[in-house]
Amino acid sequence: MRILVCGGAGYIGSNMVHVLKAAGHEPIVLDNLSKGHRAAIGDTPFVQGDLAAHDLLVRTLKGYKIEAVMHFAAFIEVCESMREALVYYRNNVCNTQVLLSAMEAVGVERFVFSSTAAVYGMPIRIPITEDMPTQPINPYGQTKLAVEQMCHWQAQTGRLRYAALRYFNACGAGAGGRLGEDHRPESHLIPLVIKAAMGRLSEVKVYGTDYPTPDGTCIRDFIHVEDLCTAHLLALERLEKEPELVYNLGNGAGYSVGQVIETVKQVSGRDFKVCYAQRRPGDPPVLTSDASKARRELNWQIRFPDLRAMVESAWEFHNRFPDGYPD
DSSP states (O other): OEEEEETTTSHHHHHHHHHHHHTTOEEEEEEOSSSOOGGGGTTSOEEEOOTTOHHHHHHHHHHTTOOEEEEOOOOOOHHHHHHOHHHHIIIIIIHHHHHHHHHHHHTOOEEEEEEEGGGGOSOSSSSBOTTSOOOOSSHHHHHHHHHHHHHHHHHTTTSOEEEEEEEOEEESOBTTTTBOOOOSSOOOHHHHHHHHHTTSSSOEEEEOSOSSSTTSSOEEEEEEHHHHHHHHHHHHHHTTTOSEEEEEEOOSSEEEHHHHHHHHHHHHTOOOOEEEEOOOTTOOSEEOBOOHHHHHHHOOOOSOOSHHHHHHHHHHHHHHSTTOSOO
């Protein structure tokens, strides 16, 4: 299939491009490069542009004879969304509406959407299942849920078949350690800890050591980025049979902040300063997924369940590109 990967020069998008190629598909990347990196996609056909540009989207969908669209072009920082709510609504909701309108105009029906576990807000129980209430507590989660709802109603017209994939914590590096996280600035735990091990950060901050967990630090569900992308591919295939799909994508086994720090120390063979601070408001002690629905219905098998394997791939990427991708 010819698949338009929106946000395909970003972290998850570039890994998706790699997985699609390996499966024999033809990805075409559309990215405005505000967050992504041209170097991450090699010789993949590339269109530089914004999702707000309806005419460009129509021309791209027609010109490349696109058969399906994957959407990774959202803004993803929770704290930033609290400060810049309207920016998040414009990019995450309004621009996705433009994309869906362009798809409708051209007749492209299949759509795989990068959603988030943030749609659940403060979950009523752990692990989180897809049938639990969606009650976002920040604009980031709310904008993702708004797109899911928009997709649902568009699907009722018979002109859209979509999968909403609710991520937990994507991590690691794909393509043999060549495609990893290069956010600027970086806010994700594993790359921050690795940067401290490399001497590029003076310390790692741990927010809260008195949670009701074995080591007192928060527990989160980490999923290797290649496992995540494999689920996207399987969901795309299942859209042949069903017009609406919603899945959690996580490892199911949580790892604590303390475990991440110790694993990075083991992988790197280096010590570094850890600074302990007060809890951050709104951080639940444990957030883990029940992704059994995706495993059952998609026959999805996780290849990298172990935290050490995830960290090793990320460590390889950051040592390969210590300053990030070349511009």
